[in-house]
Amino acid sequence: MQITKREVREFFESVVIAGVLAFFIITFVAQSFVVQGQSMEPTLHNGERLFVDKVSYRFSNPDRGDIIVFSPKGSPNKKYIKRVIGLPGDKVMIRKRKVYVNGNPIKEDYTLEKTLGNFGPYHVPKKHLFVLGDNRNNSADSRYTSLVGFVSYDSIEGRAFWVYWPLDNMRVIDHESYKNIN
Numbered sequence: 001m002q003i004t005k006r007e008v009r010e011f012f013e014s015v016v017i018a019g020v021l022a023f024f025i026i027t028f029v030a031q032s033f034v035v036q037g038q039s040m041e042p043t044l045h046n047g048e049r050l051f052v053d054k055v056s057y058r059f060s061n062p063d064r065g066d067i068i069v070f071s072p073k074g075s076p077n078k079k080y081i082k083r084v085i086g087l088p089g090d091k092v093m094i095r096k097r098k099v100y101v102n103g104n105p106i107k108e109d110y111t112l113e114k115t116l117g118n119f120g121p122y123h124v125p126k127k128h129l130f131v132l133g134d135n136r137n138n139s140a141d142s143r144y145t146s147l148v149g150f151v152s153y154d155s156i157e158g159r160a161f162w163v164y165w166p167l168d169n170m171r172v173i174d175h176e177s178y179k180n181i182n
Contacts, residue, residue: 031054032049032050032051033050033069033081033157034049035049035050038135039080039134039138039139040081040083040139041134041138042134043083043174044134047166048165050164050173051161052158052159052160052161053158054157055158056158057153057158057159062087062129062153062156063084063087063175064084064087064106064176065084067082067083067084067175068083068151068157068159069159070151070155070157071155072148072155073147073148073149074144074146074147074148080148081160082139083131083132083133083176085099085101085142086101086124086142088124089123089124090102091120091121091122091124092119092121092123092142093119093121093122094119098114098115100121110134110176111134111136112137115132115136116136116137124150127153128153129153130142130150130151131148131151161173
């Protein structure tokens, strides 16, 4: 069997098209992410692989309860994954092992244990978010101002939406709703 110039050209065209499509998808649509550490336990586990939706925040802003991937200001070359607790203008504080947004305690059935320590109250700046890991007492998050602090909209990679690995734990990621907080 002889390979013709036409077959070689078609092969290279296919490789180039596949490369361009992969670049487009990774840049604008969805990207794979590996969870590193226990800061999002019990919702997400160390080593799980998931997809991050990079499209939805082009048309809408993040909402309370969304699980996002972002680059923290203290380590711009790293990627963190945390849950959105406070939106721009919100007043966030932690008192008596509870998280309060605008004076209201939020219901958090997804955390491992109650949140230790006191924090705030702080107002979330414009175009920024306040984020916490679900494993509150083992998470570098917005409470650590030099490492993470408030998360800028510009540093958000996207919204986590689907765990695809390991296969026996494949699932759609549950985003908590805090719509009743004013």
